[in-house]
Amino acid sequence: MKSCKLHSLIFLALAGISVGGYASASSPGNDTAPAAPVKNIILVHGLFADASSWSGVIPVLQARGLKVTAVQNPTTSLQDDVAAVRRAIALQKGPVILVAHSYGGMVISEAGNDPKVRGLVYVAARAPAAGEDYTALTRKFTPAPASAGIKWTGDYGQLTEDAFVHDFAGDLPLKQAQVLYAVQQPMGRAVTLGRTTEAAWQHKPVYYAVSTQDRTISPDLERFMAKRMKAYTIELKASHLSLISQPEAVAGLILRATHADEK
Structure with missing residues (x-):
């Protein structure tokens, strides 16, 4: 019975149907079907966390036959974290979907122009433009309490x-x-100075899960970034850690992305 319920939740998430904490999804038009699904998923954690934060999402993806790699970022600098993700991409046989939580969004925006990468999934994640000062961007929105x-x-x-x-x-x-x-993993001060030189989301299919009760990144900032990227977007009634509190919904968005082709 538990297995049936799980698969039902996944189906509903894929369909964009609102159930409990799930919110209906909307697509601005960059969600297209490929010739073959992508089988390799790389998960990138954010600050104050490690790769184990994906523990609820991983078994859902593996149950669907996907090869999952959760990168253990050092969170010492943007460059170090991008290098860790690029090493993981190099080890994959075939196309890849990059998935990021929080600060990890900067990392996949930088690393995502690799030709193996077919799509990007942002989970309550940063998505600055190339060279953009993310800290300055946050000041245009209601301050998130966690930073204090x-x-x-x-x-x-x-x-x-x-x-x-x-x-x-x-x-x-x-x-x-x-x-x-x-x-929680400490954050290196150099991380706060990092700026992306790439914005892979300008050239790849993009998916975004907004956390409507987020107190680490303003939900309105998340919506702004998702809209700017023209991302297929869902909204989850969740804190910043939706990947832990609602792993089935997050996995559902990732599963949808595996069927995304390049723009």
Whole structure:
């Protein structure tokens, strides 16, 4: 019964049907069908997290026969993280879908022009234009509370427990959020200075999951970036960590992207 329910949720997510925390999807027109589905998925985590943040999404994708790689970004600098993703792309046999959460959106925007990459999926993720100052962009929208909770020790920053639990992982059970807080990966100060030189989303099919209750990136900023990219967009009633609180919905969007062809 559990397996049937899971597959039903995946089907509904693929269809863009609203169920519970799921929201109807809208497409501005860059969602087209390819000759053959993409089988390789590379998952890129964001700041204050690691590759295990995809643990709920991975089994859903694997159950559909996809080859999944979750990159362990060092989060020391944008260049270091892009290099990690490019190494993962090089190891794939065949076309790839890149998926990113949060800051990871900058990483896949930079690494995504690789010819193997057929599409990009952004999950409550940053999506700056080439050379754009992302921090300046955020100032055009209501400030997200989580940023005030970053505590620096030398050249590395982490979220305070209060900011992590309430602003980063607000829709997770308290005990689960506290476990994730305990294993959060520090952010290198150089990350805050990084700017993309590429915007792969200008040339590849793009998909975006907006978190409507996000307190780490403004939901309105997420909507702005999704609209600017002309992304196929869904909205999830979730915190910044929708990939953990709603893994089936996020997996459904990724599954849709596997059938995307180049523009």
